[in-house]
Amino acid sequence: MIKKKICMLGAFAVGKTSLVQRFVNSIFSGKYQTTIGVKIDQKMVSLGETDVNLLLWDIHGEDDFQKVKATYVMGASGYFIVIDGTRSETYQVGLELEKLAKNAAPQAKCVILINKSDLIRDWEITHGQIAKLISDGFKVIQTSAKDNLAVETAFTELTRMMIK
Amino acid sequence: MTEKDHKSNLYSSISLGQLTELRKAITGLDSEDLQRLSRLIQDPELFSIEISQLLPLSIKKMFERGEVDEEQLRKFVEQVLHQSVKSDPGVMATILFPIMMPAIRKAVAEDIKRMVESLNTSLDHGFSPKRIGWRMQALFSGRKYAEILLSNAYVFKVSQVFLIHRTTGLLLNQVQETEIKDARDADLVSSMLSAIKDFVQDSFQRDAEENLDSIKVGNFNIWIEQGPYAIIAAIVEGNVPGSLRLILKEAIEAIHVNFSYELEHFQGDTEPFVLKDRFLRACLLNEKKEVKGKKPVIILILVALLLGVLSFWTYTRVETKLRFNRMLDELDATKGVAVTGTEKKDGVYSITGLYDPLVGNLNNVVKLHGFDLHDVKLNLEPMISLDYDLVLLRARRVLMPPETIDLSLKRDTLIAEGDADNEWLKRATSLVLHLPGIYFFDITKVNEEKIQQTPARQLVKKRILAIENYYFVFKINEVKLDSLQKIDFDILINEAKSVLNFRFDQDSVPVIEVFSHTSRTGHIDANKNAARLRAEKFVDLMLHAGLPIETLVPKVIFVEDEKVPFPVRSVSFKVKYVNPAAL
Ligand SMILES: Nc1nc2c(ncn2[C@@H]2O[C@H](COP(=O)(O)OP(=O)(O)O)[C@@H](O)[C@H]2O)c(=O)[nH]1
Numbered sequence: 001m002i003k004k005k006i007c008m009l010g011a012f013a014v015g016k017t018s019l020v021q022r023f024v025n026s027i028f029s030g031k032y033q034t035t036i037g038v039k040i041d042q043k044m045v046s047l048g049e050t051d052v053n054l055l056l057w058d059i060h061g062e063d064d065f066q067k068v069k070a071t072y073v074m075g076a077s078g079y080f081i082v083i084d085g086t087r088s089e090t091y092q093v094g095l096e097l098e099k100l101a102k103n104a105a106p107q108a109k110c111v112i113l114i115n116k117s118d119l120i121r122d123w124e125i126t127h128g129q130i131a132k133l134i135s136d137g138f139k140v141i142q143t144s145a146k147d148n149l150a151v152e153t154a155f156t157e158l159t160r161m162m163i164k
Numbered sequence: 165m166t167e168k169d170h171k172s173n174l175y176s177s178i179s180l181g182q183l184t185e186l187r188k189a190i191t192g193l194d195s196e197d198l199q200r201l202s203r204l205i206q207d208p209e210l211f212s213i214e215i216s217q218l219l220p221l222s223i224k225k226m227f228e229r230g231e232v233d234e235e236q237l238r239k240f241v242e243q244v245l246h247q248s249v250k251s252d253p254g255v256m257a258t259i260l261f262p263i264m265m266p267a268i269r270k271a272v273a274e275d276i277k278r279m280v281e282s283l284n285t286s287l288d289h290g291f292s293p294k295r296i297g298w299r300m301q302a303l304f305s306g307r308k309y310a311e312i313l314l315s316n317a318y319v320f321k322v323s324q325v326f327l328i329h330r331t332t333g334l335l336l337n338q339v340q341e342t343e344i345k346d347a348r349d350a351d352l353v354s355s356m357l358s359a360i361k362d363f364v365q366d367s368f369q370r371d372a373e374e375n376l377d378s379i380k381v382g383n384f385n386i387w388i389e390q391g392p393y394a395i396i397a398a399i400v401e402g403n404v405p406g407s408l409r410l411i412l413k414e415a416i417e418a419i420h421v422n423f424s425y426e427l428e429h430f431q432g433d434t435e436p437f438v439l440k441d442r443f444l445r446a447c448l449l450n451e452k453k454e455v456k457g458k459k460p461v462i463i464l465i466l467v468a469l470l471l472g473v474l475s476f477w478t479y480t481r482v483e484t485k486l487r488f489n490r491m492l493d494e495l496d497a498t499k500g501v502a503v504t505g506t507e508k509k510d511g512v513y514s515i516t517g518l519y520d521p522l523v524g525n526l527n528n529v530v531k532l533h534g535f536d537l538h539d540v541k542l543n544l545e546p547m548i549s550l551d552y553d554l555v556l557l558r559a560r561r562v563l564m565p566p567e568t569i570d571l572s573l574k575r576d577t578l579i580a581e582g583d584a585d586n587e588w589l590k591r592a593t594s595l596v597l598h599l600p601g602i603y604f605f606d607i608t609k610v611n612e613e614k615i616q617q618t619p620a621r622q623l624v625k626k627r628i629l630a631i632e633n634y635y636f637v638f639k640i641n642e643v644k645l646d647s648l649q650k651i652d653f654d655i656l657i658n659e660a661k662s663v664l665n666f667r668f669d670q671d672s673v674p675v676i677e678v679f680s681h682t683s684r685t686g687h688i689d690a691n692k693n694a695a696r697l698r699a700e701k702f703v704d705l706m707l708h709a710g711l712p713i714e715t716l717v718p719k720v721i722f723v724e725d726e727k728v729p730f731p732v733r734s735v736s737f738k739v740k741y742v743n744p745a746a747l
C-alpha cells in the first residue's frame with residue numbers, strides 16, 4: 001500500500017472542508033482541528049490494481065493566508081487549489097497560495113477546483129479566467145460539494161497524477 | 165579537400181603497428197599502461213581510490229618540507245566548518261548524526277545505567293498482596309489490570325510506538341502491545357502527531373534546533389525522539405524511567421543507519437519499514453520486565469494468570485458492546501433509517517428495522533465500526549422515508565428533471581424553477597403526486613419551451629439519456645449485483661427494452677455498447693483482461709434479463725482516455741444507431 005499526503009488550499013469558505021467531507025467518512029472529532037488549526041482525514045483510493053491511502057490535510061481558519069505555513073504543505077505529494085466560482089476574489093487568493101505551495105513542495109502535483117458548480121448561474125469567475133488557468137498548464141475541474149458533482153473524479157484524478 | 169578527408173587519408177596510410185610504435189616512442193608508454201590510465205580516468209571511483217593512496221603521502225611530504233603550516237591548515241578547516249554550521253546547522257547535523265550520536269551516548273550511558281538500576285530496584289515490588297488485590301479489583305470492575313496497576317503508580321508501559329516520516333507526517337511503521345483492530349487509524353494519528361508537533365514548534369517560536377520531546381494528551385504521554393528524516397513517537401503510561409529515552413534514541417539511530425536510502429528517497433511506500441522491523445519492537449517496554457526473575461510461586465502465578473485472562477475477556481466484551489452501541493447510534497441517526505430492535509444469538513448481532521433504499525449501502529457503516537458482516541447482520545425492511553432530503557432525492561430520481569430545472573421542497577410542496585419543455589412538465593405533473601410526502605407541485609416558476617419533436621421520439625431520447633447515466637461499480641474480479649444495484653439493473657433493462665424496440669428511421673437499428681472502465685495504472689494487460697471479462701459477464705446478465713444478443717456490444721475503455729471519467733471497475737452504457745448491414 002502506498003501513502004500520500006494531500007493538502008486543501010484556498011480562500012476562506014470556498015468549500016475545502018465540504019469537499020473533504022463529501023469524499024471521506026470522517027471519524028475524527030472536531031476537537032483537534034480548532035486547537036491545532038488543521039483537520040486530517042484519510043481515504044483509500046484504488047487505482048487499477050494499486051491501493052493508495054490518502055491523508056487529507058485541511059486547514060481550519062477564517063483568514064486566507066495567516067495559517068498556511070510552509071510546514072503544512074511540506075512533504076505533500078499533491079494539493080488542491082480551491083476557488084469559489086461565485087466569488088471572484090478567491091481566484092487571486094488561490095493563485096497566491098499556488099505559488100506558496102509550489103515553493104514549499106516543488107514536486108507536488110496540483111489540481112485546481114472551481115467549486116460550487118451547482119450555483120453556476122451566479123458565477124463571477126469567467127470562462128476566460130478558467131481558460132487562462134488551463135492554458136497555463138493547470139488541470140482544472142469544476143465541482144460541487146453540495147450536489148456531489150465531480151468530487152470523486154477530482155480526488156481520483158489528483159491521485160492518478162501523483163502515482164504516475 | 166575537407167578536413168575529414170584529410171584525416172582519413174592520413175590514418176589509412178599508417179598501419180596500426182606503426183602507430184603503436186610511434187606512440188611508444190613519443191610518450192614512453194606501452195598500450196597496457198595506456199589502457200590502465202584511460203580506465204582510471206573514466207571511472208571516478210577507481211580514480212579517487214588511486215589518488216587517496218597518494219594524497220596523504222604528498223601532504224606528509226609537504227609538511228616535512230615545511231611548505232604547509234600546520235597551524236594555518238587547522239585554522240582553515242575550522243573556518244570552513246564554522247561557516248557551514250552558521251549558514252545551516254541542519255546540514256552538518258544531518259551528516260554527523262549517525263556517526264556522533266553513538267559516541268556521545270556511550271559516554272553518558274554509564275551514568276544513566278547506574279541511575280536506571282537504582283530506579284528499577286526501588287520500583288520492583290514483585291508479587292505482593294497489594295498486586296493480587298489489584299487483580300481482584302480488575303476482575304470486578306471490568307477494567308484492565310494494567311490500568312489499575314497504572315492508576316496505582318509505580319509501573320509504566322509503552323503501549324504503542326510510531327515511526328513517522330518527518331516531512332510528510334506519514335506513518336512508516338507502528339507496533340503495539342496488543343493487536344489493534346483498525347490499524348488504519350494509526351495513519352491518522354501519525355499525521356495528527358506530526359501536525360501537533362509542527363503546531364507546538366510554530367506557536368512557541370522555538371529555535372528550530374530545539375525539538376519538542378514530549379506531548380501530554382489526556383492520561384498519557386507521547387515521547388518523541390527525532391532524527392533527521394524520521395521521528396519516533398511512543399505512547400507511554402505511568403511513571404516512565406529515564407532509560408526509555410535512551411532506548412528510543414538508539415532505535416531512531418539504528419533506523420537511520422539501516423534505512424538511510426529508503427528514508428532519503430521515501431515516496432509513500434512503507435513496505436520496507438514494515439517488513440524489516442526489529443527496532444521499534446525493542447521500545448515496547450512494560451511492567452513484565454521488572455517482574456521477571458522473581459521467585460515464582462506457582463499457584464499465585466496461575467491464579468494471577470487466570471484472573472488476567474478473565475479481566476481481558478471482560479474488557480473485550482465491554483469494548484465490543486460500546487463499539488456496537490456507537491454503530492447503532494449512527495445508524496439510527498441516519499436519515500431514512502429506523503432501528504427497531506437488536507438481538508444477539510450465537511455471537512451474532514442482528515439489527516432489525518426499516519430503511520429507505522435511497523440511503524445507499526448500509527453495510528459500509530457496519531464495516532466502518534470494525535465489525536465483520538458475519539458478526540453483525542442487518543435485517544432491514546425497505547420503507548419509504550418522508551424525511552426532507554429523501555423526499556427530494558426521490559423526486560429527482562423519478563422526475564428526472566432536465567439540467568435547466570431546479571427542484572426544491574417547502575414543507576409538502578415541490579417547487580420547480582427554470583426552463584422545461586411541455587413534455588417533461590406533463591410527465592412530471594402526472595407523476596409527482598404519486599410521490600409520498602409531496603402534496604402540491606408548484607410550477608409557476610417554470611418557463612415552458614416549445615419543442616417540435618414528436619413525443620415518442622422525445623421519450624426515446626430521454627430514455628437513452630437515462631441509460632447512459634447508469635453505471636455499476638464492481639469489486640476486483642467480480643460481477644455481482646448487490647440488492648441496490650439489482651433495482652437499478654431492473655430499471656435499466658426496462659429502459660433498454662423500450663429503446664431497442666424503437667427505430668428512428670429505416671436505415672439504422674439501435675445497439676447498446678457496454679463499456680467496462682479500467683485504468684492504465686499498474687499492469688495494463690492484466691487490467692485490460694479483467695475489464696474485458698467484466699464487460700462480457702455483464703453482457704451475460706443482460707442476456708439473461710431478455711435483451712437480444714445482437715444488440716449488445718462489450719467494450720473496454722481506459723479512464724485516461726475519457727473526457728469525464730467513470731470510476732475504475734465500473735460498467736456504463738452508450739446507445740448507438742448503426743446500419744443493420746454493418747452488424
Ligand atoms: N452551494 C454550494 N455551497 C457550498 C459548496 N461547497 C461548500 N459550500 C458552502 O460554503 C460554505 C463554506 O464551506 P466550507 O467547506 O466550510 O469552506 P472552507 O472554509 O473552504 O473549508 C458552507 O456554508 C458550505 O455549505 C458547493 O459546492 N455549493
Ligand SMILES: [Mg+2]
Nearest residue numbers: 016017059060
Ligand atoms: Mg474549512
